[in-house]
Amino acid sequence: TQLLEQSPQFLSIQEGENLTVYCNSSSVFSSLQWYRQEPGEGPVLLVTVVTGGEVKKLKRLTFQFGDARKDSSLHITAAQPGDTGLYLCAGGGSARQLTFGSGTQLTVLP
């Protein structure tokens, strides 16, 4: 069974601060996706990374896939209250199904 551990589990910061959340595994994944989930809604895809070492930027969000394709990070610059939500990483494996991490609950205070 492929497991994904996310850290921290909870994060509360002030508007304007920077933050990084991590997604780690002992297994190699063919791809890594990041989702954000808001209360009362389903997760929504933010980005997919597929190549070891790949870095993708989405406005203030920077996603990185580890060289060995076992880990990933999400960095948010100058966080805003609208960034509040549950951030989930999900690893793609040979069975074409995704394994989801436990999530990081981010709260950005105004």
Added chain:
Amino acid sequence: DAGVIQSPRHEVTEMGQEVTLRCKPISGHNSLFWYRQTMMRGLELLIYFNNNVPIDDSGMPEDRFSAKMPNASFSTLKIQPSEPRDSAVYFCASSNLWGTRSGNSPLHFGNGTRLTVT
């Protein structure tokens, strides 16, 4: 595109009753997934279908759970009999997973059904 549609949004039932959750995937998607989300266990895959055929149901917790996909536009997840420990948010998601080389297509989630079994 209306997205993935789930019903009902909320379900409150008594232990022992049958519960049926419904899902309409995005038109044209060939894969459908049922997930369960709780604070303790996070997002767990229960079962997924490809072209209406169940591919992997190893995540279904017990025989009390069953899922069907009679056609490409409809799926149900049934719990009979329900128990308090089944209380969770159940999500349906669809994708074109088998249409890609490496299965990197995103999952499109519905807004979930919040199930409370008392």
